[in-house]
Amino acid sequence: MIKILITGNTGQLGKSLIDIKPDNCEIITPNKNELDLSNSKQCRNIINEIKPDWLINCAAFTNVDAAEIKKDLTMKINANAPNIFAKSMKEQGGGLIQISSDYVFDGHKRNQPYKVNEKRNPLNTYGYSKFKAEESIQDILGGTKKGIILRTSWLISPYGKNFIFKMLRLFNQKNTIQVVADQIGCPTSTFGLSELCWRIVNLKNQDLIFKNNKNGVLHWSDEGQTSWFEFAKTIRDLSQEIGLLDKKIELIPIKSSAYKTTAKRPFYSVLDCENTKNIFNISGVFWKKNLKDILQKILLNRNSHHL
Numbered sequence: 119m120i121k122i123l124i125t126g127n128t129g130q131l132g133k134s135l136i137d138i139k140p141d142n143c144e145i146i147t148p149n150k151n152e153l154d155l156s157n158s159k160q161c162r163n164i165i166n167e168i169k170p171d172w173l174i175n176c177a178a179f180t181n182v183d184a185a186e187i188k189k190d191l192t193m194k195i196n197a198n199a200p201n202i203f204a205k206s207m208k209e210q211g212g213g214l215i216q217i218s219s220d221y222v223f224d225g226h227k228r229n230q231p232y233k234v235n236e237k238r239n240p241l242n243t244y245g246y247s248k249f250k251a252e253e254s255i256q257d258i259l260g261g262t263k264k265g266i267i268l269r270t271s272w273l274i275s276p277y278g279k280n281f282i283f284k285m286l287r288l289f290n291q292k293n294t295i296q297v298v299a300d301q302i303g304c305p306t307s308t309f310g311l312s313e314l315c316w317r318i319v320n321l322k323n324q325d326l327i328f329k330n331n332k333n334g335v336l337h338w339s340d341e342g343q344t345s346w347f348e349f350a351k352t353i354r355d356l357s358q359e360i361g362l363l364d365k366k367i368e369l370i371p372i373k374s375s376a377y378k379t380t381a382k383r384p385f386y387s388v389l390d391c392e393n394t395k396n397i398f399n400i401s402g403v404f405w406k407k408n409l410k411d412i413l414q415k416i417l418l419n420r421n422s423h424h425l
């Protein structure tokens with residue numbers, strides 16, 4: 119049995135990882151009371167006690183706007199905890215998969231997907247905290263082939279907080295909704311991302327990950343790209359198609375400059391996932407297909423989501 123410690127078991131990725139756990143893995147999934155990432159001592163102790171073969175660090179302070187207000191807490195959870203995890207895993211000898219974000223990039227490229235080793239230049243506190251975590255892991259575990267940074271984007275799932283639920287709740291409350299149309303990224307199913315995490319853990323030859331890419335960075339998003347506006351339109355249309363929405367909703371595209379948020383966001387943050395596909399010999403699924411599957415799961419549980 120491979121022993122895996124998973125943080126963030128109540129989050130959308132944590133839940134999806136648990137849902138599709140392979141039979142050859144034993145998972146330990148502490149909740150926030152048992153392991154608080156803002157508590158350095160707890161982060162150190164849990165690794166020393168459990169001595170996992172792998173740590174998949176999914177926990178994070180993920181509210182991008184609130185991170186601007188709670189900067190210290192964001193840095194503790196998103197940057198300091200991964201630093202301690204990397205040091206402790208180095209002592210214990212296991213591998214670390216750190217889930218990172220497209221928001222480590224500034225989005226100035228506009229139309230060319232980001233490759234794994236491109237310059238990071240985060241625009242907000244959340245992105246900066248994820249960048250500092252990446253730096254620590256590369257510094258501490260660099261050369262050991264045990265530190266993997268897995269960047270992803272715009273996560274969606276039938277669980278918790280994400281853009282799908284935000285839109286479905288707005289559809290219930292309003293008839294006309296304005297949505298930002300000048301930020302481009304790619305929605306990504308937590309199930310596809312979870313499958314990749316389990317593939318990493320079960321990869322016989324870990325050297326393959328570091329072969330063309332000594333920093334151990336992998337990118338994973340679903341296929342395609344879109345704006346928040348087109349994403350919202352697709353949620354509306356597919357929800358109508360499957361019977362999750364039965365009223366007319368008008369969506370109006372607006373510019374980011376017309377929708378003030380506390381945190382600045384990149385205009386373009388599409389990730390180039392070719393390297394990951396080649397290493398694992400896999401292909402991606404178009405984001406609209408995964409979105410439809412997730413909406414169907416939400417439909418089955420619509421009462422528990424109060425929709």
Ligand SMILES: NC(=O)c1ccc[n+]([C@@H]2O[C@H](COP(=O)([O-])OP(=O)(O)OC[C@H]3O[C@@H](n4cnc5c(N)ncnc54)[C@H](OP(=O)(O)O)[C@@H]3O)[C@@H](O)[C@H]2O)c1
Pocket residue numbers: 125126127128129130131132149150153154155156175176177178179180195217218219220270271272273274278279
């Ligand atoms: N969501 C996205 O669009 C997106 C995009 C790119 C990358 N990512 C990255 O992907 C990973 C998974 O994201 P997600 O969407 O699954 O996140 P999520 O649904 O917001 O879940 C975050 C998890 O972290 C836990 N957590 C927060 N503060 C904690 C603390 N102090 N100690 C212990 N646990 C704590 C939460 O526990 P509670 O529920 O108890 O608070 C929850 O289980 C994160 O690393 C995130 O940065 C996310």
